[in-house]
Amino acid sequence: xxxxxxxxxxxxxxxxxxxxxxxxxxxxxxxxxIGRDVLxxxxxxxxxxAWLLARHGDPAGDPLAPDAPFVVSLSPLVGTPLTTSAKxxxxxxxxxTHRFCDALSSDRFAIELKGAGIDALVVRxxxxxxxxxxxxxGGARLIPAGDLAGxxxxxxxxxxxxxxxxxxxxxIGPAGENGVLFATVSGDGRHxxxxxxxxxxxxxxxxxxxxxxxxxxxxxxxxxxxxxxKDLSARSLGxxxxxxxxxxxxxxxxxMNRLGALPARNFSERSIDGAESLSAESLRAAAxxxxxxxxxxxxxxxxxxxxxxxxxxxxxxxxxxxEGLFAxxxxxxxxxxxxxxxxxxxxxxLGLDVIxxxxxxxxxxxxxxxxxLPGGPRFxxxxxxxxxLRDIADRRGVGALLADGSRRAAxxxxxxxxxxxxxxxxxxxxxxxxxxxxxxxxxxxxSHRGADHNRSGAxxxxxxxxxxxxxxxxxxxxxxEVRSAILDSLILxxxxxxxxxxxxxxGAAMLAAVTGEPFTAASLREAGERTxxxxxLWNDRAGWTPAEDTLPERLxxxxxxxxxxxxxxxxxxAAYRRAHGWDERGSVPAPRVAALQLDDLFPAPDExxx
Amino acid sequence: xxxxxxxxxxxxxxxxxxxxxxxxxxxGIGADAPDVGGVVVVPRPGQELPPLPDxxxxxxxxxxxxxxxxxxxxxxxxSRADLVFVTTCDVxxxxxxxVDLLFASAGDASLVFPEEGGVANALCAVWRRSALEAVDAxxxxxxLRPFAVSEELPTITVPEDRLRAAxxxxxxxxxxxxxxxxxxxxxxxxxxxxxxxxDVARLRAGRARVDVAAATLGEAVARAADVAPGLVGEVVxxxxxxxxxxxxxxxxxxxxxxxxxxxxxxSVLLLSAQSGx
Numbered sequence: 001x002x003x004x005x006x007x008x009x010x011x012x013x014x015x016x017x018x019x020x021x022x023x024x025x026x027x028x029x030x031x032x033x034i035g036r037d038v039l040x041x042x043x044x045x046x047x048x049x050a051w052l053l054a055r056h057g058d059p060a061g062d063p064l065a066p067d068a069p070f071v072v073s074l075s076p077l078v079g080t081p082l083t084t085s086a087k088x089x090x091x092x093x094x095x096x097t098h099r100f101c102d103a104l105s106s107d108r109f110a111i112e113l114k115g116a117g118i119d120a121l122v123v124r125x126x127x128x129x130x131x132x133x134x135x136x137x138g139g140a141r142l143i144p145a146g147d148l149a150g151x152x153x154x155x156x157x158x159x160x161x162x163x164x165x166x167x168x169x170x171x172i173g174p175a176g177e178n179g180v181l182f183a184t185v186s187g188d189g190r191h192x193x194x195x196x197x198x199x200x201x202x203x204x205x206x207x208x209x210x211x212x213x214x215x216x217x218x219x220x221x222x223x224x225x226x227x228x229x230k231d232l233s234a235r236s237l238g239x240x241x242x243x244x245x246x247x248x249x250x251x252x253x254x255x256m257n258r259l260g261a262l263p264a265r266n267f268s269e270r271s272i273d274g275a276e277s278l279s280a281e282s283l284r285a286a287a288x289x290x291x292x293x294x295x296x297x298x299x300x301x302x303x304x305x306x307x308x309x310x311x312x313x314x315x316x317x318x319x320x321x322x323e324g325l326f327a328x329x330x331x332x333x334x335x336x337x338x339x340x341x342x343x344x345x346x347x348x349x350l351g352l353d354v355i356x357x358x359x360x361x362x363x364x365x366x367x368x369x370x371x372x373l374p375g376g377p378r379f380x381x382x383x384x385x386x387x388x389l390r391d392i393a394d395r396r397g398v399g400a401l402l403a404d405g406s407r408r409a410a411x412x413x414x415x416x417x418x419x420x421x422x423x424x425x426x427x428x429x430x431x432x433x434x435x436x437x438x439x440x441x442x443x444x445x446x447s448h449r450g451a452d453h454n455r456s457g458a459x460x461x462x463x464x465x466x467x468x469x470x471x472x473x474x475x476x477x478x479x480x481e482v483r484s485a486i487l488d489s490l491i492l493x494x495x496x497x498x499x500x501x502x503x504x505x506x507g508a509a510m511l512a513a514v515t516g517e518p519f520t521a522a523s524l525r526e527a528g529e530r531t532x533x534x535x536x537l538w539n540d541r542a543g544w545t546p547a548e549d550t551l552p553e554r555l556x557x558x559x560x561x562x563x564x565x566x567x568x569x570x571x572x573x574a575a576y577r578r579a580h581g582w583d584e585r586g587s588v589p590a591p592r593v594a595a596l597q598l599d600d601l602f603p604a605p606d607e608x609x610x
Numbered sequence: 611x612x613x614x615x616x617x618x619x620x621x622x623x624x625x626x627x628x629x630x631x632x633x634x635x636x637x638g639i640g641a642d643a644p645d646v647g648g649v650v651v652v653p654r655p656g657q658e659l660p661p662l663p664d665x666x667x668x669x670x671x672x673x674x675x676x677x678x679x680x681x682x683x684x685x686x687x688x689s690r691a692d693l694v695f696v697t698t699c700d701v702x703x704x705x706x707x708x709v710d711l712l713f714a715s716a717g718d719a720s721l722v723f724p725e726e727g728g729v730a731n732a733l734c735a736v737w738r739r740s741a742l743e744a745v746d747a748x749x750x751x752x753x754l755r756p757f758a759v760s761e762e763l764p765t766i767t768v769p770e771d772r773l774r775a776a777x778x779x780x781x782x783x784x785x786x787x788x789x790x791x792x793x794x795x796x797x798x799x800x801x802x803x804x805x806x807x808x809d810v811a812r813l814r815a816g817r818a819r820v821d822v823a824a825a826t827l828g829e830a831v832a833r834a835a836d837v838a839p840g841l842v843g844e845v846v847x848x849x850x851x852x853x854x855x856x857x858x859x860x861x862x863x864x865x866x867x868x869x870x871x872x873x874x875x876x877s878v879l880l881l882s883a884q885s886g887x
Contacts, residue, residue, distance in 0.1 A: 239844055239854040242810045243882040251809035255881055258806070258861050280809075322887050430887070453887055463856050463885045465864040498854065498884045 013220035014076025014515035015039045019052065020118045022133060022140045024204055025066060025125030029140035034119060040517055041597055043524075044075025046102045047489035047531040048120060049091030053100065054534060054601045056122055059541035063093035064179065064203040066126040072170075072209070075491045076515050078114045079217030081229040083236050084493035086110045086300035094195035095203075096181040096356070096405050097426040097450045099542055100535045101195035104454070104488060107188040108299035109168040115213015127205035132160065132171070134210045145207040150174055152349040153186045154316075156207055164210055171208020172198040173351025175393040179203065180403040182356035182428075186348070189306075189319055190298065193353045195427065195449055196405075220516025228510050232499070236302045240498030244305035245295075249322035250280045252431070256326070261436035263429065264330040265379050266362035267422050267554055270433050274335035278325055283309055286337055291317075303495055309341060318345040326431035327358025332365060333379030343385055350393035356405060359428025361388050363406040364398065366420040372413055373398070422552050425450035434555045435563040437462040442477045442564075442572045446549045448535040454494065456480050470568065474575025481580075482528040489531055504528075530596045532580065533588050537602040546586050549573050615700045615786060616653070617660045621801050622874035624660035625786070626651065626699040631663050631802055631821040633695065635837055636706035638713055646691035651699075652681040678733060679756045680749055686742045697734045702795050703781035703823075704734075706837055711776040712736045712768060720744075720763035726783055730767050732756040734783055800825040801874035805834040808881040811855060814840040827857060828868030830878045845880060856883050 017036065022029040034048075042051040049071050056069040070092050077085040088110040094101035113121060116135050123133065130149045131142040148156040153176075157169040170187035176198030183198030184191040185208070192198075201208070219225045243251055256262035257275040264272040276282060287293050291310035294317065297303070308317040318341050328343040329335060347354045361377060368376030376398060377384035391399025401409050406428055410421035422429050427450025434441025443456030453459070461467050461476035483503060487494055490507055500506050504521035511519040536544075550569070557563025564572070574584060581592045593599050616626035623631075633639055633649045650667045653659050655674045662668075669688035671680045682696055693716055695709050712722045713736060722736035733756060741763055748759060773780060786792040800823040807815040815838035822833035828850065835846040845855050850868060858879040859865045872878070 239810075239852065240884060242844070242854075243884050246813060247809055249887045251882075252885065252887065255808045255879075255885060258808070258879060259858065260861060281812075432886070457886060459886045463864055463883065465866060495884070 012036075012516045013218040014080075014511070015044075015119050016114070016117050016215070018118055019120040019122055020116070020135060020140060021056075021122045021124070022135075023125045024123060024127045024131065024133060024142060024206060027142050031118070032122075036517075039076070039119070041527060041530060043489040043511065043527055044077070044119065045073055045087065045089040045104070045489045045491035046091070046485060047527060047534075048075070049073035049089045049102050050100070050531050050534040050538065051601065052120055052122055053091050053093070054538055056124070057093060059093070059538050060543065061093065063095040063098065063200055066204065067124055068093060068200060068203070070123040070197070070200050070204065072113065072121040072123075074110060074114045074119050075489065076217075076511060077490055077492070078110045080219060080225055080514055081300075082225070082492070082510060082514075083229065083233045083300060083302045084298065084496055085491070086298060087491040087493070088113065089488065089491065090185055090192040090197050092197050092200045093542065094197070094427075094449065095179075095199050096196040099425055099449060099544065100538045101197060101449050102455075102488070102535075103185075103192035103194050103197050104491060105170070105185070105187065105190050105192040106298040106301070106493070107168060107170065107190055109170045109187045109209075109211055111299060112168045112213040113209075113211035114217060115215050116211060117213075117215040121209070123201075123204060123206070123209075125204060130177075130205050130207055132169075132207050132210055134164075134167070134212075136212045137215055143210075148207045149177060153208065153351055154189060154348070157187065160208075160210060164212070167210040167212040169208050169210050171206075172201050173349060173393070175199075175351040175403075176202035177207070178393060178395050178403070180352065180392060180395070181405050181408075182353040182360070184351050184353050186351060189348065191348070191351075191353070194355065194452065194454070196353070196356075198351050217514075219514055221513045224513035225510070228513055232496075232510075233302045235499045236496060238499065241303050241305075241495055244303055244495045247280045248305055248307040248320065250283060250307070250320050250325055252322040253325050253330075254279045256431060256433075257330075259436050261433045262326060262330055263422075263431055263433050265333045266331060266359075266366040266420060267429070267433065267552070268366065270436060272330040272333070272335060275330065277335045277337050278329050278340060282337060283320060283341070298493075301493065303493065305495055311341060311345065315342075316345065318348065320344060321354075323431055324354035324358075327355045327362075328385065331358045331362045331431070332385055333362075334382050334385060336382050339382030339385065343382075343389060346386060346389045350389060352389060352393060355430055356428040357389060357392065359422060360392070360402045360406045360409065361385055363409065363417075363420050363422065364388070364402055367413060367417050370416070370420070372417045372420075419553060422554070423451060424551065425548050427451050429552075429555075432459050434551055435557055438564050439466055439473050439476050441551055441555065442473055442569065442576060443480060445551050445569060446477065446573060446576055447481070448532075448539055455484050455488075457484055457494065457497070460497075470571040471575045471578075473572045474577075475579040477572070477576045478579035481532050482525065485528040485531040486524055489527060526596070529580070530598060533592065533596050534598055534601065536582070536586075537588055537593065537598065540587060541602075549586060614657065616657070618700075618786070618792065620702050620796065621799060623802070625702055626660055627662050628702050628802055629697065629699055629704060630666050632704045632706060632823065633697075633709065634663060634665070635821040636695070636709040637837065638710070639695070647689060650685050650688045652684045652688075654681075676749060677754045679745060679754050679759075682737060682756060683742060683745045683749060686737060686739050686745065689739055692739055694737050694739055695735075696737050698785060700786040701734060701782060701784065702786065702799055703784050705777040705782045705823075708773065708777040708782035711773065715766055715768050715772075717766065718764065719766040721760050721765040723757075723760065723765060723767050724773050724783065725767045726770055726773070726780055730757065730760075731783060732760070799823065800829065801872055801876070803830055803872050803874070803876040803878060805830055806877055806879045807838075808879060809885075810882045811841065811845050811880040814838070814845050816840055824872055826868060826872060827859075827865060827870040827878060830872060831857070831868070831880070834878075834880070851880070854883050856881055856885065
């Protein structure tokens, strides 16, 4: 790979300075310049995506309407030799939560899309028939994809790459086509999983996006960038990533079970008998009779965290991660290893978010247990789980009810079902029980995209010894969001987080070398705070209310001391808001908006009226 | 002592159970060596045993009055290992490193006796299972002194200075024959705690857990590394927990203070600092 150097003075690199806006209704596209000041402020990935969604999207609009934008946001580091940098953010209004949603993925698709000479892609409109959007250096075009409708995204990808071997694909499976509100978008087996952005792409009758690049990412200081990349690669192979390299996130299951942090039977329990059968060791032992567990890497990644478990009977191997393991296993009362692995593979094929799929089915199981869903699935019924996943993707039978997620299903089943819907802002909870991991509980309660463990890594504070006192917990949760926003804007993999001793300083050095801009630790930290605030401001305009920042009642604890309790959670939320510089109600005050240079994007309501 | 020593309470558990747990944590006996069949307890005829750790096997010596040599014979007969560590039930300060040293000293010998003050000890020693034939012959002849078996089998005596390299105060050889010795052992003993390994720590340790005698978190980490040397250099660095790993007490709270005092029965969980997804 060669790296070009920009010829402008002063030397600039990293960004191309434009987005491609594609209207798939008309089949037209145009390059839209993005000012360098915007790129400096929002960088890329989640940050640039927030800016683009704020510029192009109506927070109050229907996320599945043709006008709703579907943004793919790249970053200045994509296409550089920095490890784990082949990442991109998909940003749109979530049809599941009706709030801001950004979901990240990783693949050579990022490099090809950026190689088309753009920093982002904004898709609007609705195709007349199922199509694929092809993005190349010369622009964008649509090709018919009726023959791909109904296929798993991976199969569509295989067929398309046979025709377009120089391209890379990112698309949806049957769930996205059928508007399942927790459908994913995926490429090379990796999913932008949360929030139902696959349904947004499906609403545009787009099976996916094919990208081919060729335009190299310019490096302002190639020598410095290469030196930083070499150092980061070396550190990425150290002890801070050993768990991901050697075992994968499936290692979490036994630990969470031991800590009483493993959600089981729809969060009615915090551990499960038989968890050992789903341990990393058991998974590997069972796989050994079929074939080797294959370790895979994303493009441009030295870590290689993916562990693909072979399956008997000629079925494709499955990447197993903790979230799929817990959500399709213990959360549904299931410890049958083969069922859980098959369910994870099925979610991949159908294009379903494993957490919301498992969470919504676990909700249905508890409703059935209480007589609220006659004939519904029972905890521990693996056959019912597998059948329901297909029914959800096809919106068939009770699957049609569950395809809209647990919150809406509960609304339809009535008030008695609502306590069993384990979500925040409509997004089902990940596998970290807030009764055991209480700083994480706060992070889940306040996250902009709902119950989410990627935009808030507040469990790190719990694992380091929970912060004492509400103020410390609030500050830890706020700091975690900023740190995540920095990583998600650079974009670098979160599995590198233990490698950095000073993320803002080290990230700034990388950005400075690549872009030629005078980034500092302070400016990068401020960019993280800006992104967090921008998503909050967008949610305000989408109808957010303070009451949304909460946890399901069950997770506050049924007995004193079991969970945070309502009063303690409220105190921590208040401390979190103070730590961000927001007001008591959770709104971003005008001076803070101005200080973060967000007033052009989010003018005060009275200014809008004028 | 006024009661069966096996049942004497020792830091929250019967004395025999403690000795069994220490032995099960020694390299080559416990979870890292499933083929040897673990720890075998040989009670006197008619002796009632206290509750013992899971996996403990019991072999009976059904003939009264033949003393410890008959117990050794029953134990050797029940064992699946070539080399067998033999001890009495009243050595609560037994150190797995001491046991490991005796195993490592065996060479081709049939018996490995530790020596303290110029006196060799046959009842805290390693016996090769092939010694059983000679032991049975002596029992049949009514010659019941265990030490005397060394007269006819190749025997190694491990000198005191070598023993102290593994167990500086030779606490492994302190028995509880008197109430005073028992009280002194209680004062000197560290509680037995369980160190559980997760994710990378489990990979490096090569086992899921180990019991160690440790008064503090720091000691538990260091003792775990003694028993599971694969931890050294990555999980345990310079005798302390690496910053890339975390410790949790009893699954209830994360702890970092190496001086944290432990209680009998505590569990220390060692895990990667990157514990999320």
